[in-house]
Amino acid sequence: MANQVTLNKQTESEKLQEFLDRIDRGDKIEADDWMPDDYRQQLIKLIAMHGMSEIMGALPEKEWVPKAPTLRRKLAIMAKVQDEMGHGQLLLRVAEDLLAPLGKTREDLIDDLFTGKLKFHNVFHMAAPTWADAGVIGWLVDGAAIITQTMSLDTSYAPYSRALHRICAEEKFHAQHGESIVLTLAEGTAMQRQMLQEAVNRWWPALLMFFGPPENGQISSNQELNIRYKIRSQTNEELRQEFFNKYVPRIFHLGLTLPDETIHYNKEEGQWYYQQPDWNEFKQIVQGNGPRSAQRLQLRKISYEEAQWVRDALLANQRNAV
Template identity: 70%
Template sequence: MNTSISFQSLSEEEKYEHFMERINAGEKIEADDWMPEDYRKALIKLISMHGISEIMGALPEKEWVPKAPTLKRKLGIMAKVQDEMGHGQLLLRVAEDLMKPYGKSREEIMQDLFSGQLKFHNVFHMPAPTWGDAGLIGWLVDGAAIISQTNMLNASYGPYARALKRICAEEVFHAQHGEAIIMALAEGTEEQKAMIQQSIDRWWEALLMFFGPGDASTTGTSKQDTTIKYKIRTKTNEELRQDFFTKYVPRILSLGLKLPDPTMHYSKEERKWIYQQPNWNEFLKIIRNNGPKSQERLRLRKLSYENNAWVRDALSSSSKAT
């Protein structure tokens, strides 16, 4: 392309071709760069959901801050909750920059959550009634998050890729925190070992759903083709799920625990794990805020948001004064 020609003088088709050349060459797209509408919208949806899920994902573990069995565990889970809230704020800032052409702000992202327009991750609609659940969230849920997020470390959108570098580094510590809880329980009493098994049984289907449906024919909701096309990520939902199985199924079994799916096995011929599909109709129900804890956690988030409005107002007034 002749670089002496003004980019603005190019047709939409030429701009798109130039954009695809850039991302195929491994260049990073920045917030002020031209981008196709479907790319911008895919990023907004993905990053807004990711950011909100980090915030909502702190709530199941927040319940265990006052109930953690020791001071050391209390400090550990409190630090993890603080990290997750920080991840959420960082990602919502990235999403806010993308929404500027539409005149939308971070405030509107939160209102979209309360109205049901913006979804949060299916796993964070689930109950966490025991200390085993608190450990399992760190061990397997955060483990699944690391697999998903490292797949996007080289995302074509620069601000998201850079944010993920920090987030993934901290998520590794979160997974180690969860694994430490699980290992302590596994080495404990029979009752403590049973607590881990009950947590795995309770969370298994949600973990299978973590990466989303395998293809659009499953539920009609998959957007994975768009994100792969634009090099936001490189692997499909099913490839990520298979990676999760390969990493964690041996670890689960090594602790003397049982998989909730007795038919699950690795097929050498097909070179993949064979497993029972979760109920994808239940997945759709959950992400529409009809899960076991959906409404309770939304109420808690809304109450917190309203009670702390004075802080946002004070910061806004201070900013205007300077």
């Protein structure tokens, strides 16, 4: 019996090494390939959170569909909301394949969202009280998302990579949509510029938190594992620095300011220095205690319950077809 246990351990160890060798060669892992349990769990956590964040992220902008200032803007933001919902459904489908061997389904993910086990991104717990917020979400929040998602385009998990290629292509249009709103307001009246500045001030702490806490010289075990498995290729702080490189000069070019007098770029070090946000507040937000957490979850729950008849009808059609 002892020899059999040793053989099984060796076999698992050999499988893991073969798996790591595949990843190091640049091979892609498909849903039906063997994978380590922690690889599967890391993917489920990442992709489920990403998918739910796409769905929850449509809600702040959904509020502005009936209030958009022109018909063209209304059609544009309506299309953006539709795209975000589609991204969420696409990603949950990817997550479903990973959940199936564990005996779990998409319904379990929905339940986890409603019970607080599954988190969604900190930025989508925030309020969007003005039209300028819709612009900042499209320009800066989606811009931050593109940076994160672009990092994972070459992820080792093939289904996620394929989904991201489609999502990133559409997110670029979303960022252009947001930039168009921002530029119009920046070139508008004094009141419009003030509204835009207030929106930037309001969103800046959430944008700093977007990529997660800095490593302070030591990356977390989750980041380290994801980098080893080539699920991701950059740390939180590397992503944040990339965001600063791209967007801080553009914000200043528009004559806008940031609510941080300390922010500056050190050319010799190639590093941005900035005032850290309140990371305790970040923890509270992602745990469901943000400014709009309860309202957004309740809206999603109502929408889910009201659409139950659609899911029932589809399942009935599937059973009849069989």
